[in-house]
Amino acid sequence: MPGTPHIVSDVMTRDVACVDRGAAFKDIVRTMQDRKVSALPVVDGRGRIVGVVSEADLLPKEEFRDSDPDRYTQLRRLADLAKAGSVTAGELMTSPALTVTPDVTLAQAARTMARARVKRLPVVDAEGRPTGIVSRADLLKVFLRGDEDIAEEVRREVVAYLFPTQADAVRVEVRDGVVRLGGRVRDTSLVPVAARLVRAVEGVVDIEFRLDHGEQADLH
Numbered sequence: 001m002p003g004t005p006h007i008v009s010d011v012m013t014r015d016v017a018c019v020d021r022g023a024a025f026k027d028i029v030r031t032m033q034d035r036k037v038s039a040l041p042v043v044d045g046r047g048r049i050v051g052v053v054s055e056a057d058l059l060p061k062e063e064f065r066d067s068d069p070d071r072y073t074q075l076r077r078l079a080d081l082a083k084a085g086s087v088t089a090g091e092l093m094t095s096p097a098l099t100v101t102p103d104v105t106l107a108q109a110a111r112t113m114a115r116a117r118v119k120r121l122p123v124v125d126a127e128g129r130p131t132g133i134v135s136r137a138d139l140l141k142v143f144l145r146g147d148e149d150i151a152e153e154v155r156r157e158v159v160a161y162l163f164p165t166q167a168d169a170v171r172v173e174v175r176d177g178v179v180r181l182g183g184r185v186r187d188t189s190l191v192p193v194a195a196r197l198v199r200a201v202e203g204v205v206d207i208e209f210r211l212d213h214g215e216q217a218d219l220h
Contacts, residue, residue, distance in 0.1 A: 006202065008109050009102035011141050012123050012132035018043045019053065021090035025061065028053055028089055041122045041130055042093045048128035051093030058092065060084040099124045102131060106202065110139050145203030147174040154179055158197045162190050170211070177205030185211050 017035040019028055019042055031040060032055065039054035060083045086092045099122045100109050113121060113136060123132040151174040160167045163185055170183040179198050185191070191211055198207050 006105060007102065008100055008104045008106065008123055008134050009132070011106065011138040012102070012134040013138065014132045016041065016122070016130045016133050018049075018130060019089045020044070021050070021088065021093075023089040025058070025087050025092070028092070029058065037120075039118075039120060040089075041097060041133070042089045042095075043130070047130075049097045049099060049122050049124055049130055051090075051095035052097045052122065053089050053093040057083055057094060061086075097122060099128075100134065101125070106139050106142060109134055113139075142202040143177060143205065145177075147177065150174045150177065150179065150201060150203050153201050154181075154198055157201070158194055162194055162197070177203055178208065179204055179206070180208045180210070182210040 017031055017037060017040055019031060019040050021042060021044060023031075023042075028040065032038065039052050041049045042051040042053055044050045083092055098112065098116050098118060100112060102123055102125075104112075109121060113119070120133055120135040122130050123134055125131050151172050154174070155167070155172050159170045159172060159181070163170055166183075166185055170181060170185065173180040173182075179201075181194065181198070188211065191209060195207055195209070198204060
C-alpha cells in the first residue's frame with residue numbers, strides 16, 4: 001500500500017448501491033442480498049441522499065409478524081412497530097442520513113462512525129449526491145501500510161522536527177506497525193510530544209520509547 005491514505009476518498013468504495021423512496025420492501029431485501037450489504041442509501045428524485053435503510057429497519061417486519069404486543073411494548077417500541085407496518089424505503093429509512101464528504105480525514109470518519117454506532121457512511125458531494133461509501137473495513141486499511149513507510153514518516157515528520165540537531169542520534173524502528181524510538185536526547189520533556197505526533201502517523205499500532213539513558217518512558 002504505497003503512501004498513506006489521509007482522507008475518505010482514498011479508501012472509499014465508489015460503486016454505491018442506492019434505492020429510491022418508493023422502493024418496495026422485497027426489492028430492498030433483494031438489493032441487499034445481491035450487493036452483500038447491510039444498509040442502502042435512499043435517494044430522492046434528484047439523486048440526493050435523504051436517508052438510509054438498514055437491516056435493523058427491516059427486521060421489525062419479521063419480529064412483529066405474528067405477535068400481538070402489549071401496551072407497554074407498543075409504547076416502548078412505537079418506532080419499530082411503525083416500521084413493521086411500512087412497505088417502502090421512504091417509510092422504513094432512518095432520516096436524515098448521516099454522511100461524510102470525500103475530503104474528511106479517516107480519523108474524523110472513524111469518530112463519526114463510533115459515536116453514531118454505524119458500520120458504514122455514505123460519502124456525498126456538495127449537492128448531497130452519493131460519490132461512494134466508506135466502511136469500518138475501509139478505515140482499517142491504513143494498518144496495511146508498510147513498516148519502512150511508517151518509519152520514514154516518523155523520521156521526517158517527528159524526529160527531524162523535534163530533535164533537528166540530534167536526528168542522527170535517534171533510532172527509529174518499526175515492526176508490525178509498532179514504532180520503537182531509541183537513543184539519547186537532550187530535552188526529555190519533548191518525549192510526550194513525540195508520542196502524540198507518532199500516534200498521529202497513520203498505520204501506527206503502538207509506540208515504545210527508549211530515549212536518554214536507556215530508561216523506558218511510560219507513554220501508554
